Amino acid sequence: MDDLDGLGGSGQEKWCSGQRGIEIDARRPFICHDPIKAAGKKSFLRRKPSASDARVVEMSLTDKSYKQFGAVAARQKALDEFVFGEFGVRELIEFAKRLPALRHRLETPA
Numbered sequence: 001m002d003d004l005d006g007l008g009g010s011g012q013e014k015w016c017s018g019q020r021g022i023e024i025d026a027r028r029p030f031i032c033h034d035p036i037k038a039a040g041k042k043s044f045l046r047r048k049p050s051a052s053d054a055r056v057v058e059m060s061l062t063d064k065s066y067k068q069f070g071a072v073a074a075r076q077k078a079l080d081e082f083v084f085g086e087f088g089v090r091e092l093i094e095f096a097k098r099l100p101a102l103r104h105r106l107e108t109p110a
Contacts, residue, residue: 044068 036059039045044065050056061069084092 039065 036045040047043062046060046062048058050058087095
């Protein structure tokens with residue numbers, strides 16, 4: 001159980017790799033248990049025991065969750081176009097470069 005993902009890790013880290021889902025080592029507590037449980041109850045997450053190791057639970061997103069992500073992505077794109085639509089790439093890069101200085105000015109007492 002040392003290298004669940006085959007990527008040479010120690011097995012201590014928890015990982016998510018998109019379509020392959022998330023594998024959780026049942027011997028150690030997983031920090032996101034409550035959100036995962038809630039996502040499962042709302043049919044956003046599919047859980048099934050691993051065929052190769054009974055201590056592992058494989059999780060994957062359901063079609064419902066992919067549709068929800070699609071709707072959110074479309075709204076985010078519309079919002080981005082509304083807020084940043086008149087800016088080109090260069091203007092956005094320049095804006096991003098100036099944000100740390102602005103933050104410093106706002107956090108520093110006058």
